[in-house]
Amino acid sequence: MAIPGLSIIGERINPGFQSTKAMFDNSDIGALQELAVKQADAGAVYLNINIGTRALDDPEFMNEVIDGIQAVVDIPLSFDFPNVAVQEICLKKYDPAKANGRPPIVNSICETRWDMLDLLKIQPFKIILMSSERVEDGVGKQNKTADEMWQTTRRMANIILDGDYGLTTDDLIVDTAIGTLSSDTEGLIRASLETVSLINQDPDLKGIHMSGGLSNLSVQLPSKEIDGAPMKLQLENSYLTLAVPNGFDMVLGTPWRAYEFLADDNTVLGHFKDIIALDGTDALRRIRKMYKN
Secondary structure (H helix, E strand, O other): OOOOOOEEEEEEEOOOOHHHHHHHHOOOHHHHHHHHHHHHHOOOOEEEEOOOOHHHHOHHHHHHHHHHHHOOOOOOEEEEOOOHHHHHHHHHHOOHHHHOOOOOEEEEEOOOOHHHHHHHHOOOOEEEEEOOEEEEOOEEEEOOOHHHHHHHHHHHHHHHHHOOOOOOHHHEEEEOOOOOHHHOOOOHHHHHHHHHHHHHHOHHHOOOEEEOEHHHHHOOOOOOEEOOEEHHHHHHHHHHHHHHHHOOOEEEEOOOOOOOOOOOOOHHHHHHHHHHOOOHHHHHHHHHHHHHO
């Protein structure tokens, strides 16, 4: 059962997935088109496009991928590249008329990448804002607390909304920095959830969207079933169960994955709450306990 109000940015067009890597290795546009259609048919409202390091030295292939995908689906694309030159290529190729007039997403802007805003002269786009890092005394630093992530979000949003860019909060999507549970000894997932709440409660950020890479959460965890369902999926659903009621409304994920709210007495949800409440080796020991049960 889908979660009402949760939009999915389809994540699979990315060579980081083993099932997709061969498509890129073979420059198989037809296979990438099939994957695009599969995600759109499964309910994706955007398709994330990431062709890895090849984007830096093969712009023609980047253009072929965009043309090929826009030929078979009518939903907008999200360009997942931190490099402004690659984003420029993507925006010059993207045709909003093939996406029912809807703009693409640029993923992403942070306090060290304001030059991405210059690309708005090419065409309008929505922006993913990274809450995970800030600039302090001219140096980029990782945010580790909810207050740091919230304050960074406020600064970025204010600069964009107060600037002459023609953007509103509806055009802004905050990446709430979903961490990896298996290595989270600093409470970063807890901070991510607290950030969602702070942004949701901030009247100056009303209407802003929140998203994150959900599959990051269960990376490097062994597969296991608990109560007849995959534990990794239940961990991802645990995050959604806690975040969506507080305004988290978009997810970078796999559209055919069974995202759903978990019941209060769900076993994995209970484990998840216990784990994210802990720091250091206590958190890691609690993960091991979950696997032993």
